Amino acid sequence: MTKLLFSRNDVYRYLTVLLAVLVFLIFLALPFAMAVLWSLVDPSHPWAYPAVLPPVLSLRRWAEIWTTSALPQALYNSYALAACVSAVTLLLAVPTAYAFGRMEFTGKSTAQMMTLIPLIIPGFVSAIFFSALLIQLGVYSRFAGIVIGHTVSLLPYAIRLLTVSFTMVRQDLVDAARDLGASPLTVFRTAYLPVLKPGLLASLIIVFILSIEEFAISYIVGAPDFVTVPTILYSYLGYNFIRPNAAVVSLILVVPNVVLMLIAERLLKSADPAVVTGKG
Amino acid sequence: MALMANALAVERASLRYGKFQALKDVTFSASQGQLITLLGPSGCGKTTLLKAIAGFMPLDSGRIDIFGRDMQGVPPEKRDTAMCFQSYALFPHLSVADNIGFGLRQRRLSAAEIATRVSSVAEQVGLSLQLQKLPGQLSGGQQQRVALARAMAVRPGVMLFDEPLSNLDAKLRDHVRMEIRALQREHGFTAVYVTHDQSEALAMSDLVIVMRAGVIEQMGRPEEIYRHPVNRFVADFIGTANIMPVRILSRDQARGEYHVTCPLGQAVIRSATPPVGDHLYACWRPEDTVVATDSGNDNRFTFKVSARTFLGSLCDLSVSPTEDASVCYRIQTHGSTPVSEGQTVDVVIPPDTIRFLDEAIA
Amino acid sequence: MTINNALKAYLLLIPGLLPIVAFMSLVVGMAVSQSIGFFNFAGDDHFSLLFWQQMLTQDQFWRVFFYSARIAVVSAVLSVMLAYPVALWLRRPFPGSDLISAMIKAPILVHGLVAAFLFVNFISFQGFLNVALVHLGLIARPIRMQNDPYGIGVVVLQVWKNMPFAFLIIVGSVRAIGDDILDAARDLGAGRLARLRRVILPLTLRSLQASLILIFIGTAGDYSFQAVAGPININSMSQFMLRIQMDNAAHGWNEAAVVAVMLMVLSLFGSLAVAGLMQFAVRRAGR
Numbered sequence: 066m067t068k069l070l071f072s073r074n075d076v077y078r079y080l081t082v083l084l085a086v087l088v089f090l091i092f093l094a095l096p097f098a099m100a101v102l103w104s105l106v107d108p109s110h111p112w113a114y115p116a117v118l119p120p121v122l123s124l125r126r127w128a129e130i131w132t133t134s135a136l137p138q139a140l141y142n143s144y145a146l147a148a149c150v151s152a153v154t155l156l157l158a159v160p161t162a163y164a165f166g167r168m169e170f171t172g173k174s175t176a177q178m179m180t181l182i183p184l185i186i187p188g189f190v191s192a193i194f195f196s197a198l199l200i201q202l203g204v205y206s207r208f209a210g211i212v213i214g215h216t217v218s219l220l221p222y223a224i225r226l227l228t229v230s231f232t233m234v235r236q237d238l239v240d241a242a243r244d245l246g247a248s249p250l251t252v253f254r255t256a257y258l259p260v261l262k263p264g265l266l267a268s269l270i271i272v273f274i275l276s277i278e279e280f281a282i283s284y285i286v287g288a289p290d291f292v293t294v295p296t297i298l299y300s301y302l303g304y305n306f307i308r309p310n311a312a313v314v315s316l317i318l319v320v321p322n323v324v325l326m327l328i329a330e331r332l333l334k335s336a337d338p339a340v341v342t343g344k345g
Numbered sequence: 346m347a348l349m350a351n352a353l354a355v356e357r358a359s360l361r362y363g364k365f366q367a368l369k370d371v372t373f374s375a376s377q378g379q380l381i382t383l384l385g386p387s388g389c390g391k392t393t394l395l396k397a398i399a400g401f402m403p404l405d406s407g408r409i410d411i412f413g414r415d416m417q418g419v420p421p422e423k424r425d426t427a428m429c430f431q432s433y434a435l436f437p438h439l440s441v442a443d444n445i446g447f448g449l450r451q452r453r454l455s456a457a458e459i460a461t462r463v464s465s466v467a468e469q470v471g472l473s474l475q476l477q478k479l480p481g482q483l484s485g486g487q488q489q490r491v492a493l494a495r496a497m498a499v500r501p502g503v504m505l506f507d508e509p510l511s512n513l514d515a516k517l518r519d520h521v522r523m524e525i526r527a528l529q530r531e532h533g534f535t536a537v538y539v540t541h542d543q544s545e546a547l548a549m550s551d552l553v554i555v556m557r558a559g560v561i562e563q564m565g566r567p568e569e570i571y572r573h574p575v576n577r578f579v580a581d582f583i584g585t586a587n588i589m590p591v592r593i594l595s596r597d598q599a600r601g602e603y604h605v606t607c608p609l610g611q612a613v614i615r616s617a618t619p620p621v622g623d624h625l626y627a628c629w630r631p632e633d634t635v636v637a638t639d640s641g642n643d644n645r646f647t648f649k650v651s652a653r654t655f656l657g658s659l660c661d662l663s664v665s666p667t668e669d670a671s672v673c674y675r676i677q678t679h680g681s682t683p684v685s686e687g688q689t690v691d692v693v694i695p696p697d698t699i700r701f702l703d704e705a706i707a
Numbered sequence: 708m709t710i711n712n713a714l715k716a717y718l719l720l721i722p723g724l725l726p727i728v729a730f731m732s733l734v735v736g737m738a739v740s741q742s743i744g745f746f747n748f749a750g751d752d753h754f755s756l757l758f759w760q761q762m763l764t765q766d767q768f769w770r771v772f773f774y775s776a777r778i779a780v781v782s783a784v785l786s787v788m789l790a791y792p793v794a795l796w797l798r799r800p801f802p803g804s805d806l807i808s809a810m811i812k813a814p815i816l817v818h819g820l821v822a823a824f825l826f827v828n829f830i831s832f833q834g835f836l837n838v839a840l841v842h843l844g845l846i847a848r849p850i851r852m853q854n855d856p857y858g859i860g861v862v863v864l865q866v867w868k869n870m871p872f873a874f875l876i877i878v879g880s881v882r883a884i885g886d887d888i889l890d891a892a893r894d895l896g897a898g899r900l901a902r903l904r905r906v907i908l909p910l911t912l913r914s915l916q917a918s919l920i921l922i923f924i925g926t927a928g929d930y931s932f933q934a935v936a937g938p939i940n941i942n943s944m945s946q947f948m949l950r951i952q953m954d955n956a957a958h959g960w961n962e963a964a965v966v967a968v969m970l971m972v973l974s975l976f977g978s979l980a981v982a983g984l985m986q987f988a989v990r991r992a993g994r
Binding site: 082 | 712713717720723724726727728730731733734735737738741746748796801802803806807810813814816817818819820821823824825826827829834838842867921924927928930931934944945948949960963964967970971974975
Binding site for chain 3: 399400401420421422423424426427428430431432434435436437438439447448451452495496499
C-alpha cells in the first residue's frame, strides 16, 4: 500500500473548507460589500432597477448624513454612555468577581446563577418597565436612566469575565510573594496585576461595545429625543427605509466595534496563565 | 500457513507519522491463551502497535491477522479485540452496569442475556455492589475494574491492555496485576499488554517483547529476557545491569570458557553461546555478586565502596575498582554485611553470571 | 475566622449582585403589579384582574403569543441543528479549521440591526438576490421578499445571528469528549451512528439544552428583527407590548404589563419545554 500525495480524505477536506469559505462569502462578505456600495451611492443619481451597479459613486452621502442628521449627536451620546457604563460596571464587578474567583462560601453557585438573571429577562420587558419605574421614581434624566439600565444588564458579562481572570491568579505566587515579605501593594502588582490586566481590559472593551450596541433600553428610555447610534439606525430601517443612510450608519456602528472586539479577543487569549507566568 | 492459526499474528508491520518511524518491520505472534507484554520506554512504539492491532491506526505496510483473518481495512468496531485504556475511557454518562454492557448491546444481545453477563463479570472483578453508580462516583481502582470488566464482557478473542495500571498507586497496582493475570489464566483469553514497567512485564507475561524506536529489540520468556539480554539497551532496561566492554584473550570453545580483560582486570566468563567477536560488551547483575569469604576464587575483585543504601534484607552498594574511580558498578549484599562507605570490599562475580551481549565494539 | 471570611465574601458580592437583584426584582415586580392594577399611571391603584381578562380573551393576543412561540421554537431548533454537525466536524483541528471557526463566529460581531439591514438590503427589489435571480433567468422581474407573511425572513435572521452562539456552546462540549472515550466505544463495536446516539449526543445534551434555552429566550423576546424584517400583519410579543403601551392611552401600561408577564412565562416555560423535549429525544435516540 502506498500513500498518495493527496489522499481522498484530504481532497474532501479541501473541498469542504472551500465550500465553507463560499458560504461565508455569500452570507457575510457579500451583504457587507452591498452595504458599502449603497453607502457610496451619489444622492443626486439614485440607484434604481434595472441598473446592476450604482450610476455614480461618491462620498457625498456620508458628508450629507454627517451635516444634516442627528448622527454626530448620536455618536457623542453612544460613546459618552459607553464610557460611563463601562467604568461603573467594572467598578461594581471587580469586588464580586474577586469573591467568585478567589473565595469559597455557602451559596456561591446560587449567587453566581443570580448574576445571570438579566440574560433571561426579555430585553424589551426590562426596558419598558424600567422606564415605568423611572417615571414612578421621578427620574427624568435620560442619560442617567440609560447608564443604570446598561450597567445592570451588562454586569453579568463583566462579572463572568473577571471571575475567570481572578481564578487564573495563582495562589502559589500570592503565597510566595507574601512569604517573601511583600506588602499588599507589591503582592497585587506581582501576583494579581499581570494576570488580571488582560481580563480587565477585555471586559472594559466588551462592556463598552455592548453598551454602544444596546438597543432596547436606549430606544425605550431615550424615546423620543435622546438618540444613540442604534436608535438612529432603527429609524432608517423599518417602515421608512432609507437605504443609503442605513448603509452609512450600519458601517459606522459595525466597523469600530469589530476592531475593538478583535482586540478584546486577543487580550483574552493572552490572559492564559501559562503565558503570563511562563509555566504550564 | 500453519494449520492451527495463531490468535494474533503481526507480520512486518510498519507505520510512520510524517518523518517519525513509529513501527518498523515488527513481527511476532501469540497463540491462544498467551499473555504478551510490549515493553519499552515512552515513544518506543508499543502503544502505536497496540492501537494498530485494535484498528485505530492503519499500517503503512505489513499485516495483522487475528485468528487467521487479515485485518487490513477492518475497522476497530468489527475486530474481535477489546481494549483496556490507560485513561479507562469510561462513559461518564452511563452507570457501571451500562458501561460493562455497552459492547454487549452493540452486539445485539437480548436484555436478559446482557444483564446476566454483566452481573457475572461484575462479580468476578468485585463490582457487584457498584453497578448502579456512575463512574465519577468510583475510586480510581474501581474505575480500573470497570474498564477491565467492560472489555472482558464482550469475550474478545484478543484483549488489549494499554498501561492499565499506570494510574493506580503502588500497592493497588501489584494487587490488580495479579488479578488480571488470574482472570486471564482462568478465561484463557489471549492478551497483549503494554507497559513501561519492567517488573510488571516480568511478573505477568508468557512472552516479553522489548521495543525501542519502533523496532523489536528482543523477544522471549521473562527469565530468558532477564538472564540473557541481547544488548546493552535490553540489559539496562530490564532490571539493573553492570555493563562493561570486554576484550577476549583466549577461548576454550569446548568448555565454553573465555578469558577476557575488562575494566575490573582479568576475568573468566562461562557462556554456552560463543561471543560475536573479540571486542564486545558483557553484563552482570548486582544480585549475582557474592562477598568473598576465602581466598582463591576466580573473578575475585576488590572494590572501593562509594555509597551504601540499606534496603532492609539487602544492601545496595555503589562501588568502583580500587585503581579506577571513574567507573562505577552496583552490587548487592546481605543487609547484614558490615561494610560502610569508603571501605573496600572483596567480591566474587561467578563466571557463569557474566553474559556476553550480542553487541560488538567497532 | 471562617464566619469572618464568609461575611467578607458576602460584602464583596454587594456591589455586583445587589444592583442586579434589586433592578430585576423592581422591574419584574413593576410589570407584575401593573398587570394587576397597581402603580397605575391612570386612575386609582387597586387590585383588578380586568387587564388579564381583557388580554387573555383577545384573539389577537393569542395569535401574537403563538407566533412568537413558533418563531422561537423554529429558530432555536434550526440554529442548533445547523451548529451541531459543524461542531462535530470541527472537533479535531485540521488545516483550515481555525479559519472556519472564525468565519462561523463572525456574525456575533455584527449588530442585530445591522444584520437586519444587510438582510433586507440583500432581498429587497434592488437587492443582490433579486438581481441575481433575474440575471440567471429564474424570474422575469424582481419579486417582493421583504416582510414575508410567514416570518421566514425573521427566522433566517435569527438563525444567522444565533447559530454562532449555539456553535460556541456546543463545540466546547464536543471538544471536551476525549478521543479515548470515542475509541473505547468503537473498540466495543459501536459504529459511526451508534457512537453519535449512545456517546456523543448524551455527553453534549447539556450544551444542546443550554443553547436551545438561550436562543429560545432571545428569539421569543425579539423586537428589532420583527420590526425590520417581520410580517406586516402580525406582531411579535415585544412589538405588541410596546404598541399596546403606547396606543391604549388609559390602561396601556396595565395591558402591556400583562403581555410582559406572559412573555416571561413563554420564555421560561417555552425554553424549558424545548430543553425537555431535547432530553427526551436524546434519551430515545440512545436506546
